[in-house]
Amino acid sequence: MSEGLILKDAAVRFGGREVLKGFTLAPLKPGEVTVLAGPNGAGKSTLLKGIARLAPVAGEMVLDGEALSSMSAPQRARKIGFMPQSLPSAASLSVLECVIAALRAGGAHHGPDAAEKAMAVLTRLGISHLALEALEKLSGGQRQMVSLAQATVRDPRLLLLDEPTSALDLARQVRLLSEVRRIASEGRIVLAVLHDLALAARWADRIAVLHQGRLYAEGPPAEVVTPAMLAEVYGVEARVERCSKGALTVLIDRELEPA
Numbered sequence: 001m002s003e004g005l006i007l008k009d010a011a012v013r014f015g016g017r018e019v020l021k022g023f024t025l026a027p028l029k030p031g032e033v034t035v036l037a038g039p040n041g042a043g044k045s046t047l048l049k050g051i052a053r054l055a056p057v058a059g060e061m062v063l064d065g066e067a068l069s070s071m072s073a074p075q076r077a078r079k080i081g082f083m084p085q086s087l088p089s090a091a092s093l094s095v096l097e098c099v100i101a102a103l104r105a106g107g108a109h110h111g112p113d114a115a116e117k118a119m120a121v122l123t124r125l126g127i128s129h130l131a132l133e134a135l136e137k138l139s140g141g142q143r144q145m146v147s148l149a150q151a152t153v154r155d156p157r158l159l160l161l162d163e164p165t166s167a168l169d170l171a172r173q174v175r176l177l178s179e180v181r182r183i184a185s186e187g188r189i190v191l192a193v194l195h196d197l198a199l200a201a202r203w204a205d206r207i208a209v210l211h212q213g214r215l216y217a218e219g220p221p222a223e224v225v226t227p228a229m230l231a232e233v234y235g236v237e238a239r240v241e242r243c244s245k246g247a248l249t250v251l252i253d254r255e256l257e258p259a
Contacts, residue, residue, distance in 0.1 A: 004030060004064070004189060005189050006063075007028075007060070008024045008060040009060060010024070013056060019213060020042070020043035031188075034190065034191050034207070034208060035208070037207055045193055048162050053076060064157065077105045077154070079156055081150075081158070081160065082151055082162075086140075087135070087150075093135055094132050094133060096131040099121060099153050100114050100115060102149075102153050106154050117153065119131060127145050127149070140167035148164060152183060157189065158188070159190045161193065162193050165194065201248035206221075207224045209229060226240060236253070237255075
């Protein structure tokens, strides 16, 4: 059996128009974190939703040798964890109840151990103190951490993250991305949308840049995050430098005038 996620000739529509066509990535391997980057409207979030079968998408999508289109909804729920950009309020459910509901979505864990497993995930993410709080009363950053708990509580083979750090302070960004790296190290596949290229360069194994409906570049961060890419794709003049610990950092100097 071929391990990993294969995306071949994917096509994505959003708002009645095709934003991505013929999109093919090198196979996403277990143990790696791959980041999708690119300007707003490039199709990154819609592609993630398509992989999770939450939005119309065409093309070949195969997980560990099995086509996603052939899987039942419970199978996909067990194998794929999806963290959306924002977590909708779930009436007056508590955080613990929301995570238990996500755990049971795959058709398992109906016994008393469900609460124990959910609490273990909340503890690992540093939010166990929120377990009995109503989801609707949480801040945006707290809700993002709960969303990660929901996405990971079933120990999915494939983890899809849509802008997971957008509402987080610096410490919680590190906590979340450290947890994502730990999950990948267990042999899982991670595909995330990140706008912060410095974060992407620090935490990802590979970056794939989408631009004007196509794959602009793909590879290790040091090969992809370049001044030339930033100018052509993002329209900014920027420097890419390494800090004292060797991590890439992006310094934006100015916006470029349209050609």
